[in-house]
Amino acid sequence: MKLCFIGTGYVGLVSGTVLSDLGHEVVCYDKDPCKIESLNKGICPIYEPGLEEIIKRNYNIRLSFTNDLKKALENAKAVFIAVNTPEAEDGNADLSFVYQALDNITQVYKEGTIIIKSTVPPKTCSKVKEYLSKFNVNLNVISNPEFLKEGHAIKDFIAPERIVIGAENEDSKNIANEIYKPLINRGHKILLTDTTTAEMIKYASNSFLAIKVGFINEISNLCEIVGANVEDLSYGIGLDSRIGEKFLKVGPGFGGSCFPKDIMALSYLAENYGDPLLLVKTVIQSNNARIERMVQKILNVFGGSIKGRTLSALGLAYKAKTDDVRSSPAIAILKRLKELGASIKAFDPKAMQKAESVLPEVKYCHSIEDAIKDTECIVILTEWEEFKNFDYEYYKDTVKGKVIIDLRNILNKNSLNSYKYISLGRS
Ligand code: UDX
Numbered sequence: 112m113k114l115c116f117i118g119t120g121y122v123g124l125v126s127g128t129v130l131s132d133l134g135h136e137v138v139c140y141d142k143d144p145c146k147i148e149s150l151n152k153g154i155c156p157i158y159e160p161g162l163e164e165i166i167k168r169n170y171n172i173r174l175s176f177t178n179d180l181k182k183a184l185e186n187a188k189a190v191f192i193a194v195n196t197p198e199a200e201d202g203n204a205d206l207s208f209v210y211q212a213l214d215n216i217t218q219v220y221k222e223g224t225i226i227i228k229s230t231v232p233p234k235t236c237s238k239v240k241e242y243l244s245k246f247n248v249n250l251n252v253i254s255n256p257e258f259l260k261e262g263h264a265i266k267d268f269i270a271p272e273r274i275v276i277g278a279e280n281e282d283s284k285n286i287a288n289e290i291y292k293p294l295i296n297r298g299h300k301i302l303l304t305d306t307t308t309a310e311m312i313k314y315a316s317n318s319f320l321a322i323k324v325g326f327i328n329e330i331s332n333l334c335e336i337v338g339a340n341v342e343d344l345s346y347g348i349g350l351d352s353r354i355g356e357k358f359l360k361v362g363p364g365f366g367g368s369c370f371p372k373d374i375m376a377l378s379y380l381a382e383n384y385g386d387p388l389l390l391v392k393t394v395i396q397s398n399n400a401r402i403e404r405m406v407q408k409i410l411n412v413f414g415g416s417i418k419g420r421t422l423s424a425l426g427l428a429y430k431a432k433t434d435d436v437r438s439s440p441a442i443a444i445l446k447r448l449k450e451l452g453a454s455i456k457a458f459d460p461k462a463m464q465k466a467e468s469v470l471p472e473v474k475y476c477h478s479i480e481d482a483i484k485d486t487e488c489i490v491i492l493t494e495w496e497e498f499k500n501f502d503y504e505y506y507k508d509t510v511k512g513k514v515i516i517d518l519r520n521i522l523n524k525n526s527l528n529s530y531k532y533i534s535l536g537r538s
Contacts, residue, residue: 112136112289115187117212119146119176121157121368121435122228122257123193125264128165131174133293139176140183150176158434158461161265181219189224189286190216191255196229198372202379204232213239217246224251224286230313230373232380236277236306251283254306256313261367262432269294274301277309314380317373318391323358324365325394328401331361331536341536342520361535363492363518364401366429366438371398402440405518406447412488412514412533418452421511423486425479426493426519427470428462436465441492444518445470458482460495480506487512494519503527 112135116127119141131137141147146156153170155163166174177183184190194208209229216225225243227236236254243250254277259267274294276287284303288295295301304312331341341361349356365371374391381388413420429439436442439462445455455473459466463475476482479501483489489510491498499521507513507529515527517534524532 112188113138113186114290115140115183115190116193117141117183117190117216118193118195118208118229119150119156120193120195121159121261121264122259123191124150124155124157125159125162125259125268126191126193126228126257128162128169128174129265129268130290131169131172132165134173135290136173137169137175138183138187139174140180141176141178144178147176147178159264160262160432165265180215184216184220187220187223189226189253189290190220191226191228192216193228193257195368196231196372198375202375204230204372204376204379206231206235209235209239210242213242217243217248217250220250221248222250224253224283226253226255226287226290228255228257230256230317230369230376231310232376233307233310233314235310240279251278251280251286252306253278253283253287254309255287256309258313258316261435262430270297271299274299275309275312276301276303277306278303279306314373314377317369318377318388318394320358321365321370321374321398322390322394324360324362324370325397327359327361328364328535329397332404334536335538338538339536340538344536360494361520362494363405363440363444364398366440366443367435368437371395371438402443402447405440405444406451408518408533409444409448409488409490409516410451412516412531416451417448419454420452420488421454421456421486422448423483423489423510424455424457424473425459425482425489425491425498426495427457427459427466428493428495431494431496432461434461434465436462436469439466439493442466442470444490444492445473449473456482456484456486459493460497462493480509484509485511488514488516491515491517491519491521494521498522504529 114135114137116123116139119139127137127139149156192212196204199205236252240252274291278284334341345359348354349359378391427441449472456476457473458476513530515530515532520534
């Protein structure tokens with residue numbers, strides 16, 4: 112089946128590429144000619160483990176890239192909209208890119224199926240259906256939210272724990288079943304529901320996960336006060352199958368292009384209906400407050416002021432295995448430390464280029480050794496394996512101050528005899 116993807120970001124590029132690998136003919140369109148040019152030169156605009164190989168395996172066989180929309184839409188059985196839906200000023204989801212895509216698509220694509228893969232508020236598909244009735248088109252509208260995690264996206268797409276389809280008629284359901292047949296035949300679950308419920312599943316899923324992360328982060332604060340160990344606590348509560356071990360890893364706060372945006376949009380939506388989601392509102396406040404709490408933790412090491420101090424920042428991405436710095440707690444913390452007068456040397460295995468555009472005011476180093484050299488304190492902000500395996504003892508004489516503040520709890524205090532080691536939720 113020929114499929115067209117509008118948007119070659121983290122979701123569109125991964126989904127389109129993997130669907131081509133599963134046997135569909137996929138044309139990925141992006142309005143940004145630079146992205147398409149890079150992709151046609153074999154340069155992947157995002158870092159996602161395993162993605163480049165799958166693109167290479169399918170490129171110009173079942174997978175192509177273009178910014179010629181007419182060509183992309185020609186004979187497409189379905190068009191996926193995978194454009195970004197950023198947070199608007201008021202917290203609502205900004206759907207302008209979705210509607211721009213619809214306006215462009217309907218000029219040339221009159222018959223077929225629109226599949227909204229972008230994360231959109233509940234009732235968006237219904238509104239899109241109404242919007243399309245203004246045009247002389249006959250288009251089904253399906254909701255197909257994505258659940259892939261950056262850094263794990265290929266596995267999440269090839270082996271999804273569920274495929275969620277919101278469809279309003281049999282024809283749409285048949286199209287969706289046809290597209291995902293290769294995965295359904297491997298036993299992966301497909302949930303067919305209405306579009307509003309499908310849209311809600313996405314927001315409820317991300318909000319619940321955000322609340323779970325926010326919960327362990329707050330519990331770790333209390334662990335520090337009472338002298339408990341949050342790592343043992345996390346393991347201990349996670350052994351309860353009703354809780355589960357995942358998303359109980361303490362950190363500097365959740366970030367990325369989804370959690371912060373999605374919980375704001377859900378909170379905004381509920382507020383607008385006059386029935387606020389208090390839990391969701393609270394986790395937004397809790398996560399925002401965590402940045403200042405992490406900054407304070409660092410200040411405390413220097414008696415309350417870091418003016419004139421030189422710190423090493425290991426990690427810029429919002430989490431490991433991605434180059435994405437959107438809503439990264441690392442970036443937010445470093446901006447605050449700069450405001451408070453610190454000099455910063457930073458290193459991240461993948462996110463440096465993206466970080467430089469949002470955080471020009473730090474010195475970017477090209478190795479861990481270089482980033483820690485002559486600094487008074489090492490702050491670990493992202494849980495890269497490289498930072499976990501690095502031999503800090505071996506380089507102890509290259510640093511000025513032997514202090515490590517581990518905001519991801521990835522190191523073992525017993526292997527850092529020469530350092531003062533500070534972490535989260537562990538006395
Ligand atoms: C998330 C959802 O998991 C995914 O289903 C959805 O499609 C997109 O949003 P992603 O943002 O890629 O995926 O990252 P995820 O691994 O979910 O982590 C989100 C944030 O929570 C990151 O900042 C991460 O560092 C943080 N986190 C996650 C923790 O602090 N502790 C954890 O135990 C898990």
